[in-house]
Amino acid sequence: MSALPTSDGIAARAQALTKAYGSGETTVLALDSVDVDIASGRFTAVMGPSGSGKSTLMHCLAGLDTVSAGQVWLGGTEITGLKERELTRLRRDRIGFMFQSFNLIPTLNAAENITLPMDIAGKKPDQKWLDQVIDTLGLRDRLKHRPAQLSGGQQQRVACARALASRPELIFADEPTGNLDSRAGLEVLAFLRQAVDELGQTVVMVTHDPGAAAHSDLVLFLADGRIVDQMEHPTAEAVLERMRLFPGGNPQAPGSDVTRGTASEED
């Protein structure tokens, strides 16, 4: 294990990250020698055609998946080669996760869901920080509600608060708006934006939606397991144009939510 020589301002880094699934003739190269730096205090979106390696990249950066070759650092710590126990602790202490399915516990109220990971870890929440997160996310008057008593957007905000509660260095969000209607999706994106701007968090989000990517500071474009392009200060239109350059990568295919992102900005 080696320390990262220049970890300043870098929340996560991959060098020559390669991930292959399967073996022999059925090998799939999901990531092909990817080099990437995720800057601290920024909102990075990851886009690319289906099967381009977005989720694999996120899972490898978060230490949820092993790598076939290359190195990954979280902050200044190399995680490739860490034992599962050390990795679990590091993930718990440094990373927040938001997935498309919110994974809220139905029998617990919002407040209990938000602090559950910390309760399991036997950690006391920093009450001042927690209050700030709850107020930023507008959840103050929903804390006693159970998930079934909340709208989809509110449930995702609870999942967002849960990801933020332990003040992780880095938040990974995998299609966090995928299951939401356009209004709820926009709310969640606005709150992720706020988490970066006002709470100083670092967010990495995988999305298919150019409208969602437009809320980020930087879009990384993946194709065939490689980062092939990036875009600073993205707009939904510019991202859509870039996505159209990918073979079969037209994000307006059925099931895509592009219309909501672009339409909402004209509201």
Ligand SMILES: Nc1ncnc2c1ncn2[C@@H]1O[C@H](COP(=O)(O)OP(=O)(O)OP(=O)(O)O)[C@@H](O)[C@H]1O
């Ligand atoms: N557990 C696995 N076993 C075998 N192949 C896998 C596995 N997970 C992913 N792959 C393959 O690796 C490649 C990249 O998958 P990945 O899920 O990272 O892509 P993605 O860009 O997130 O796709 P999508 O946008 O459809 O979610 C794909 O070809 C996929 O079929």
